[in-house]
Each structure stands twice: as structure tokens, then as C-alpha cells.
Amino acid sequence: MSVRRTDGPKQPVSLRPTTTETQPKNAVKTGTTPARVKDGFESSAPRRTELARAEQTLTPVPARPGRLPIDSKDAQNAIQASLSYLSPATGAMTLVAPSPSFVPKNVERDELGMTHVRLDRVHEGVKVFGEQVISHLDKDGKVSSVTGEQSTIPAGLGSQKPKLSPAQAIESARKEFDGKPDRQPHAERVIYQDKAGQYHSAYRVEMSQIEGQQNPRRMNYLVDANSGKVFESFNEIDGFSIPKGTKTATLPTEASATTSPKASIADLGTVTSKLKLDQDVTIDKLKLSLDIDHTYRGDLSVTLTSPSGKSAVVHNRTGGGADHVKGDFDLSAFAGEQAKGEWTLTVSDKARADTGVLNSWGLKATGKAPPPTTPPAGKADDTSLYSGKVELQTTKNADGTFSLRDSTRGKGVETFDAQNKARATGQTDFKDTNDVWGESTDDARSHAAVDAQYGASMTYDMMKNVLGRDSLDGAGEKLVSYVHVDNGLVNAFWDGQKMSYGDGDGKTSGPLTALDIAGHEIAHGLTERTAGLIYRNESGGLNEAMSDIFGAGVEWYAAQKNPGVKFNWTVGETAWTPGNSTEDGLRYMDDPTKDGYSIDNYKHYPEQTEVHGSSGIANNAFYLMVNGGKNRTSGQEVKDGIGMEKGLKIYYRALAHYMTPNTTFAQAREACIKAATDLHGASSTEVQKVKESWSAVGVS
Incomplete structure (x- = not known):
């Protein structure tokens, strides 16, 4: 998704004028020579004049990481130093291309004490689509390097009036x-x-x-x-739809059993027979197969009772003088029940003069396997659909009820009911009387809301505790989610401001509130607020991969604390194809080719440029770096991965500080190398594994 907004008000930057060309507010004309900012990805800073060195020096500031207010003294000093480096004072006339302009977009300080100034490129008063420059300042406030491309733009493209309005x-x-x-x-x-x-x-x-x-x-x-x-x-909007050509699962989870009691049914008598289902399935459909011989069908009443004690009448003295009760019966009354346990069939003869035999009967339950319910240590009494027992932070209302509004994380994490409307708007709260969410007695509509709230909470915590970032914007941005959007919507998406979750259709998917889906979609907001990778071409494939990577990171992070969460390298498997007990999902980071659609190596990029399909390149590079293994296409092996936490920090740093909207796979490799170098040193094992993993997927 491309960035469409600037965080914080843009402030004019006060520098001596270098040109008389018309400039937009906040744009600062700067010059560059090919030796200083080259037409490539990274350039190192040479020595400057005494004046330039003075301008590059920042007043010492606390090393607290995060986004700086654009109009703050620290941010303005960093902007001044960056622009002075890009347009140094020179006493000699030089023949260079028309100088570019830059509008400061944001300024961030990282955990190493470095400051990164991201600037949008402007030409003759008009924004250059997708082009940015990032200057990197060391702890002393001096520019150490610059990321970004600056090709020559013909004069007049900005200043000449377009023919079209x-x-x-x-x-x-x-x-x-x-x-x-x-x-x-x-x-x-x-x-x-x-x-x-x-x-x-x-x-x-x-x-x-x-x-x-x-x-x-x-x-x-x-x-x-x-x-x-x-x-x-x-x-710009991603979603969890199935790309054409993707393989999907076939059979959902089933539990079945049959028994042949051969029990005689006496005149006016009753026979009971019991059958046990061993597989734990939440029932969507239940089929009862009956084989009863009887001389008068109209005498019989047949009732089925579940392990929980719920009963449903299967046959109630219908059919008149016909013989026997044989065939299959669909029992939708048991939808939502747990299949596991002992089921009881009761057959009663209600009229005189006829007898029969209960030969056999069987059950086939089709549905989904419920999540583990073993609670972790602490107050984890809220039941989710996919993550077992979880702990939610909520708000107590004036009427004594509780709402899914968490004020303990940044500026808040909130989940609302979209009421199956096509548009997710308003603030219709889910409410609970005892602050124990997801109980069997609760309104069923609140169940998916538990997962949405938990998913956003874990995404916030992973960003804060692993990446060192306070929400999407680095300043505690509120995370808002809506569940029950539209009817049967098989999708979940970030629209630039909030999350929307569909309930699924019960076949392709259940509610799209799985942990890694929540992390994936909210991470699109992280990409928007940082590199702004444009959602097409190679940058689009990287955009998708970053969301898969951070979605996996959220699942991994939650699994460290919650035994009800199972971490794996499959995307969206808990919500996808309900009831399937295998790890069936949309994409597979350990082997992207497994879905029959994605590619795992850059050599195949010309044949697969769709952003979901090409995301497999970076997905597999990340997997190999973290876990070790072989790339299926190249056969190249990365031994002894560096682990998830280090991997997440490297890719986040690359995204936030070394990628621009048009970053390619090759430039992403360089960004990851630079990030790993910052964190671990140029000769570190971590840098070596970054290089090996990108090489294995064909990116050099």
C-alpha cells in the first residue's frame, strides 16, 4: 500500500535559497552531484566543509527511540543537517542537473541512537510519485549515509500546465x-x-x-x-481472498462411528443404544444413518441425544403403514455442539400389535476442530475461537458492563460490532456483564470479537516488545477493529485506518480473525507509516511479504506466552477451510510453491509478478534466515538460522529505515544487510545469514 499522508504538520524549513524556482510550502531546493547521491540505493557521506560539518551537528538528546514531532527542535535540527548534506555550500560553479527538492515526511530515532529523516522528492513544485530519500544520522547528529534514488527529471514537467484538468x-x-x-x-x-x-x-x-x-x-x-x-x-487494499490457481483443502474435519446392536423392539417397548465419537469436532453438519426393521413404521418414535444432553426427534410416528425406518437424516439442530463423547439413540414403540429390530445406526459429524483450551498462567479466562484461553484488557462502563476497549496499550486497542453492515462505521460496543468473554452463555456475536481484540493486542505487544515500536506510527496509534462486516464476507482487510473482519462463509473460511491474519493486515498499516511500499511490481511483493512476516511474528510472539497458540509457517491456517485438521492455509513461508501459485525464487519472477505470488521470494528468504533450510528451486542451503526475534528486528529495521516506496528485491537485500550491520556488526553471523538467505532465493 502506498503512503498517502504525512504524520504531523509539515513545517517550513529555513535554509538560504539556492534557486529562484517556484517551490511548494515546506519544499527545500537542494543540489547534489553524482558523486554524493548516486543513482542507486546507498551512498556514503564524504567529508564536508567546516560549515557543512557544523550544520550536521545536533545538540545531544536522550536516546529514547520513536517518531519525533516534525516541528520539534530535534527533528528540525536533523532535517537541517540532512538538507545541508544533500545540498552542501560550495564556492565554485558546477555543471549539474537541475537540483531536486525535498519535503520532510517524518523523523525517527532508533534504539541505537541513530536518527533517520525521510523526505519526499518534489520537482518544480510537484511531488514525484513514489520517490523518497532517507538520510541516516549517527549518534552525534552527522549524516553517515543516504538511501534513495535521484534520477534526472526533465525541466518543465512540473512547471508546465497540464492539458487535462x-x-x-x-x-x-x-x-x-x-x-x-x-x-x-x-x-x-x-x-x-x-x-x-x-x-x-x-x-x-x-x-x-x-x-x-x-x-x-x-x-x-x-x-x-x-x-x-x-x-x-x-x-492499495490487500485481503485474504484466494488468488487464481491456488490449491485449497478438500475435506474438513470429520468424526464418525457406527454400531450394530441388533436390539429387539418389543411391542410398546423402548430400546436405547449408545455410540461414542472419539474425535473432538465442533459440529457444522451431523448425519444420522438408521437401519430399523419394523412391521409398522407409524408406531415408532426415534430420538438422538448428544453428550451434552441435548435431544432432537429424528422420527415421530410418520409414514403410516409403511415398513421399516431406513436411510440418512440431516440433524442441523446439533450445529455448534461438540461431537466428542457418548451419543444415545432411543427407539420407542408407541402402538400395539407390531415389533421390530434396531439393526444398526451411525453418525458422521462434519465441522472444525476446536482450539486448545488450556489456559496460560495468569488471568486468562476469555475464550477465543482460535487461540484458546486469553486475557483481554477491557473498560468498565457506567452501567456495570464491560466493553472491548483497552486503554493500557498506547492510545488504545478497541473492537466494535459492524452489525453485518457493508460499511464498518460507528462505535457499537460488545458488552459483557462479568468481564469473562467467550463463555458458552455469551452472545455468539462476541466470540469473533474476542479474537479480533486479542489479535490487535498481540500485534501491539509484538511491535512494542520485539520491534521496539509504539504501535504503527511509533507514537501509540490506536488500533481499531470491526467484526461482522457484511454477510458471509470471506475477507479481512486494513483500509488505512482500521481493520474489517468478515465472518467467512463457513466453507472457504470461518471468521477471519486468526492471529496471523490480524498481524498480517495490521502490518500493512506499519508499512504505510514507514516505507510505504507501493502495492505493485517488486515493491508490492515486498509489501505482502512484510505483512506475512510480521503476521507470523505475532503468532510466534503469542505462542511464547499462550499454549493455546500453535506457531507455524503457514498463513491463516486456523481460519481457513473450517474443520480441516491439517495446516491448510493461503501461503507457506517454508515452501511457497506448496500452494501451487507462489514462487520461491527470483528466477521465476518474470512469470509471476502478482504481489501475493511474488511475496514468496522474501517470505522464504526470511524463513531461511530465521530457521535454516534449503530453497526448493535453487537447492541452496542456509545452515543454523539466527532465530525469530533477531530476524524480526532486522526486517523491521530494514523496512522502517532503509526502504522507500519503490524498493526492489535487490534493494531489500541491501536494506536487510545494512540493518543487520547496524544491529550486529559487518562481520557478524547475522549479516552472513542475511546474505546467504537472499542468495538462496536468487537475489544478489
Whole structure:
């Protein structure tokens, strides 16, 4: 997903003017020479003049990591130092390309005491789509390196008036949108670089269709500002739909048994027979197979009773003078019951003069395996759908009830009921009288809400305690979730501000509130607030991979504390294909080719460029770095992985501080090497494993 907002108000940066060209507010014209910021991924900082060195020096500040307010003294000092480095004072005339401009986007200090200034590129007053520069300052406030590309842009692309108006650009995009937008379309003037490397005057048109959609869209169209030609388009909203060609599971979990009592049914008599199901299945469908010989069908009453004591009448003296009761009966009355245990069949003869025999009967329960319910240590009395017993932080209301509003994590973690409306809006709380959520006596609608609240809580905790980041924006951003969005929605998605979870259709999926799905989708917000990897091409594959990686990280983190959570390298398996006891999911990070759709090596990228399919490249690189193993395509082996915690920290640092919106797989490799070097040193085992893992997936 691409970044569409700047966190915090943009402040003008006070520097001496270097040009008389028209500049936008906050844009600072700076010059660069090919020797200083090259047309590549990373450049080192050479020595500067005494003036430049003075400008690069920051006042010592506490080393507390996090995002700095853009108008704070520390942030402004870092911005000044960065811009002075990018445009050093020189006394000689130099023949260089027209100088670029930069608008400060955000400033972050990391746990090592380094400061990173992310700047959007602007040309002649117009934003350059997807192009950013990040300057990296050491603990002393001096620029040590710069990340980002700066190709030469032809003069006039920003200053010349486009032939098309924003409204005309929107109309060009509307022709390809094929539907009615549910929000007002938006057009932004940009400079756009096409796949051939040529720059164009363009508009970025955003058009959304989210409400009531199985696959919601927030489409971006890059439209030529003079001809109306659409250069490219992509959808910013990810979701858990099945890409065409993906293999899915076949049989759900079943429990079945038969018995042949051969019990005589006396005139006016009653026979009971018991049968035991051993497999623990939450019933979706229950089939009873009966074989009763009887001389008068209309005499018989047949009742089935579950292990919990619930009964349902199967046959009640119907059929008149016909003989026998044979065949299959579907018993939807037992949906939601647990299959495991002893079932009882009762057959009664209610009229005189006829007898018979209960030859045999059998049960076949189809459903899903329930999650483990062993509670971890501490107050874990809330029952989830997928993660066993969990502990939720809630808010007590004035009426004595409790709501899923947690004020202990950042600015809050909250879950609301979308009431099956197409649009997730409002603040309809789930309420509980005793603050013990997910009990069998609770409203069934609150069950999925337990998982959504737990998933967001674990995502926050993983970011805070492992990555060292206070929520998505680094400043405690509130995490808001909605469950029961629309009817039968087989999807979950982050829309830039909040989470929406569908209930699933009961076949393809159950409620999409599994831990790794929650972590995956919320992590799209982390990518938005940091690198802003654009959701197409190689950057799009990296965007998806980062969400899979951090989603797995959330599942791993929760599993360290909660025995009800099983960590694995499969994406979304607990919610996918309900009742399947295997690790069936959407993607497999340990072997991406297992789904029949994804690729695990860059050599196959030209044949599979769709972002979910190409995410397997970085997914497998991460797996090999963390766990060790072989890449299926190349056969290259990485021995002795570095472990999950180190791996998450390296990839997070690469994303937050060394990737820009258009980062490629090769540049991602370099970003990970740089991040590992910062954390562990250039000659460390961790850096070596980063290199080996990316090489194994064909990225060098």
C-alpha cells in the first residue's frame, strides 16, 4: 500500500535559497552531484566543509527511540543537517542537473541512537510519485549515509500546465474502474516514472469501492496529465481472498462411528443404544444413518441425544403403514455442539400389535476442530475461537458492563460490532456483564470479537516488545477493529485506518480473525507509516511479504506466552477451510510453491509478478534466515538460522529505515544487510545469514 499522508504538520524549513524556482510550502531546493547521491540505493557521506560539518551537528538528546514531532527542535535540527548534506555550500560553479527538492515526511530515532529523516522528492513544485530519500544520522547528529534514488527529471514537467484538468483525469480513470465509487474520487498532480524509466506529467487518481464488496478496492490510477492515457493501476487494499490457481483443502474435519446392536423392539417397548465419537469436532453438519426393521413404521418414535444432553426427534410416528425406518437424516439442530463423547439413540414403540429390530445406526459429524483450551498462567479466562484461553484488557462502563476497549496499550486497542453492515462505521460496543468473554452463555456475536481484540493486542505487544515500536506510527496509534462486516464476507482487510473482519462463509473460511491474519493486515498499516511500499511490481511483493512476516511474528510472539497458540509457517491456517485438521492455509513461508501459485525464487519472477505470488521470494528468504533450510528451486542451503526475534528486528529495521516506496528485491537485500550491520556488526553471523538467505532465493 502506498503512503498517502504525512504524520504531523509539515513545517517550513529555513535554509538560504539556492534557486529562484517556484517551490511548494515546506519544499527545500537542494543540489547534489553524482558523486554524493548516486543513482542507486546507498551512498556514503564524504567529508564536508567546516560549515557543512557544523550544520550536521545536533545538540545531544536522550536516546529514547520513536517518531519525533516534525516541528520539534530535534527533528528540525536533523532535517537541517540532512538538507545541508544533500545540498552542501560550495564556492565554485558546477555543471549539474537541475537540483531536486525535498519535503520532510517524518523523523525517527532508533534504539541505537541513530536518527533517520525521510523526505519526499518534489520537482518544480510537484511531488514525484513514489520517490523518497532517507538520510541516516549517527549518534552525534552527522549524516553517515543516504538511501534513495535521484534520477534526472526533465525541466518543465512540473512547471508546465497540464492539458487535462483533475476532473478530466478522474474521468479517464473512471472508464477503467468498472463500477460506481462509494467515495468521492481524488486526483493529485504528480511526476510519474514509467517502467522504461521515462518521466511524465501525470495525475494519481484514487477511486474506492469498499462497501459490500467481497474484494474491496482502493484503486490508484497513474494518468498522463496531457493525453489521459492510464500508465498503470493497482489496488492499495490487500485481503485474504484466494488468488487464481491456488490449491485449497478438500475435506474438513470429520468424526464418525457406527454400531450394530441388533436390539429387539418389543411391542410398546423402548430400546436405547449408545455410540461414542472419539474425535473432538465442533459440529457444522451431523448425519444420522438408521437401519430399523419394523412391521409398522407409524408406531415408532426415534430420538438422538448428544453428550451434552441435548435431544432432537429424528422420527415421530410418520409414514403410516409403511415398513421399516431406513436411510440418512440431516440433524442441523446439533450445529455448534461438540461431537466428542457418548451419543444415545432411543427407539420407542408407541402402538400395539407390531415389533421390530434396531439393526444398526451411525453418525458422521462434519465441522472444525476446536482450539486448545488450556489456559496460560495468569488471568486468562476469555475464550477465543482460535487461540484458546486469553486475557483481554477491557473498560468498565457506567452501567456495570464491560466493553472491548483497552486503554493500557498506547492510545488504545478497541473492537466494535459492524452489525453485518457493508460499511464498518460507528462505535457499537460488545458488552459483557462479568468481564469473562467467550463463555458458552455469551452472545455468539462476541466470540469473533474476542479474537479480533486479542489479535490487535498481540500485534501491539509484538511491535512494542520485539520491534521496539509504539504501535504503527511509533507514537501509540490506536488500533481499531470491526467484526461482522457484511454477510458471509470471506475477507479481512486494513483500509488505512482500521481493520474489517468478515465472518467467512463457513466453507472457504470461518471468521477471519486468526492471529496471523490480524498481524498480517495490521502490518500493512506499519508499512504505510514507514516505507510505504507501493502495492505493485517488486515493491508490492515486498509489501505482502512484510505483512506475512510480521503476521507470523505475532503468532510466534503469542505462542511464547499462550499454549493455546500453535506457531507455524503457514498463513491463516486456523481460519481457513473450517474443520480441516491439517495446516491448510493461503501461503507457506517454508515452501511457497506448496500452494501451487507462489514462487520461491527470483528466477521465476518474470512469470509471476502478482504481489501475493511474488511475496514468496522474501517470505522464504526470511524463513531461511530465521530457521535454516534449503530453497526448493535453487537447492541452496542456509545452515543454523539466527532465530525469530533477531530476524524480526532486522526486517523491521530494514523496512522502517532503509526502504522507500519503490524498493526492489535487490534493494531489500541491501536494506536487510545494512540493518543487520547496524544491529550486529559487518562481520557478524547475522549479516552472513542475511546474505546467504537472499542468495538462496536468487537475489544478489
